[in-house]
Amino acid sequence: xxxxxxxxxxxxxxxxxxxxxxxxxxxxxxxxxxxxxxxxxxxxxxxxxxxxxxxxxxxxxxxxxxxxxxxxxxxxxxxxxxxxxxxxxxxxxxxxxxxxxxxxxxxxxxxxxxxxxxxxxxxxxxxxxxxxxxxxxxxxxxxxxxxxxxxxxxxxxxxxxxxxxxxxxxxxxxxxxxxxxxxxxxxxxxxxxxxxxxxxxxxxxxxxxxxxxxxxxxxxxxxxxxxxxxx
Amino acid sequence: xxxxxxxxxxxxxxxxxxxxxxxxxxxxxxxxxxxxxxxxxxxxxxxxxxxxxxxxxxxxxxxxxxxxxxxxxxxxxxxxxxxxxxxxxxx
Numbered sequence: 589x590x591x592x593x594x595x596x597x598x599x600x601x602x603x604x605x606x607x608x609x610x611x612x613x614x615x616x617x618x619x620x621x622x623x624x625x626x627x628x629x630x631x632x633x634x635x636x637x638x639x640x641x642x643x644x645x646x647x648x649x650x651x652x653x654x655x656x657x658x659x660x661x662x663x664x665x666x667x668x669x670x671x672x673x674x675x676x677x678x679x680x681x682x683x684x685x686x687x688x689x690x691x692x693x694x695x696x697x698x699x700x701x702x703x704x705x706x707x708x709x710x711x712x713x714x715x716x717x718x719x720x721x722x723x724x725x726x727x728x729x730x731x732x733x734x735x736x737x738x739x740x741x742x743x744x745x746x747x748x749x750x751x752x753x754x755x756x757x758x759x760x761x762x763x764x765x766x767x768x769x770x771x772x773x774x775x776x777x778x779x780x781x782x783x784x785x786x787x788x789x790x791x792x793x794x795x796x797x798x799x800x801x802x803x804x805x806x807x808x809x810x811x812x813x814x815x816x817x818x819x
Numbered sequence: 820x821x822x823x824x825x826x827x828x829x830x831x832x833x834x835x836x837x838x839x840x841x842x843x844x845x846x847x848x849x850x851x852x853x854x855x856x857x858x859x860x861x862x863x864x865x866x867x868x869x870x871x872x873x874x875x876x877x878x879x880x881x882x883x884x885x886x887x888x889x890x891x892x893x894x895x896x897x898x899x900x901x902x903x904x905x906x907x908x909x910x
Contacts (some may be wrong), residue, residue, distance in 0.1 A: 604849050613841045620834050623833050630830065630881060636837050639832065641876045642837050653844050654860060658853045668851055 605656035609649045613699045616645035661722065662704040664693070670725075672733045672740030677703070677810040682810070688797040697760075706756055707748075708779035721749065739808035744802055754781060827879035833870040840866035 598604050619641030628634045649727040668677030679685050680702055693702040709717045736743035746815055761768055763782050768774055772789065780786035789797075793804070800806035840863050847859030 609848055610845065613845050616841055617838065620835060620838055623830075623834055630826070635878060635881075639878075642833055643871050646837055646871070648902065649841060649844050650867060651847050657851060657856050657860065657861060661856065666851065666853070722853075723857065726857060730854070796898075818830060 602659045603657050605652040605659075609653035609656060611654070612645045612648040616641045616649065619645070658719075661719075662701045664700055664703050667703045669740060670729050670733075672729065672736060672743060672746060674739050675802065675806060676798050678810055679798060679800045685799075687799050688792060688809065724749070737808075741808060743802075746801065751787065752789050752790050755783050757792075758782075826877045826880050829873050829880075831875065833873040836866045836870035836873070840864075840870060 598607055612668055612749075623634070623638060623641070664677050667673050675690065679687055680689040682690055683694070684696060689702065689706075692698045692706065695702075698705045704718070708715070709721070733743045740746070758781075763769070763774075763778065769778070774781065777786045781788065790796060794801065795804040795806070797803055799808070800808055800810070802808055825857035840879070843855075843859045847855045847863070
């Protein structure tokens, strides 16, 4: 029998930050409501209280809430909160799927952040450019995809803003590892792949990575189960 | 002309703006949807910064003694300046 605890448990840093932000905002709102209701004279005590309510606590909410928010935006669950991403995220989460996205998502190094791990920009300001691109995603979602079907049907094919770089693959799949170099198809294009002239995605195509995506000829929806298929 | 009433109003506006800012941030924390997160991190931050600036301005003006000689209605509960020798004050 599973017993649900009466008090929400905090297991992660993100949850701790969110709890801290909520507590700080509660204290701040208490102080502000007290001031609005009582309208005390601006004596020393009132100024100190308002400094906490208008400065210290809101700054705490901002810091902890922003960090928690940014951390949450790394998760696949966040990506899937836009319905057009469901063909991608549901496939990645499917334990029976053999797509590259699903296989990588089952790897502990990717886990819940598999979308971000592959699609984030890197280099010095990579995190910032990734977030800016996120704003671009939101803009296009609101202007072009908001009225599409439950899995994004009827919208324009979703595509990447820039070609997927080989370095995103070779960060882990080293082109010097014996397991990589012994593959016949790799040997013939070794230098081209290392220079980026031949893309990994030229052979490991999109339909093998995100098979349910409309852009790769998918239906968007999960495949019918065996039981329903036999009916 | 800046008076004690102006300072009180600055604090009032700051208070209301902070509540709006906190509301946006709390909603984004409880319901972390993309649009709400963007609103919290843009408008929420903007309102919060503005409200703190307004409050600090009010404090600076108050510390400088702005409006010390204002004859403001006593029911507002404002601090009255200490009586000075030779000053003539109205009822």
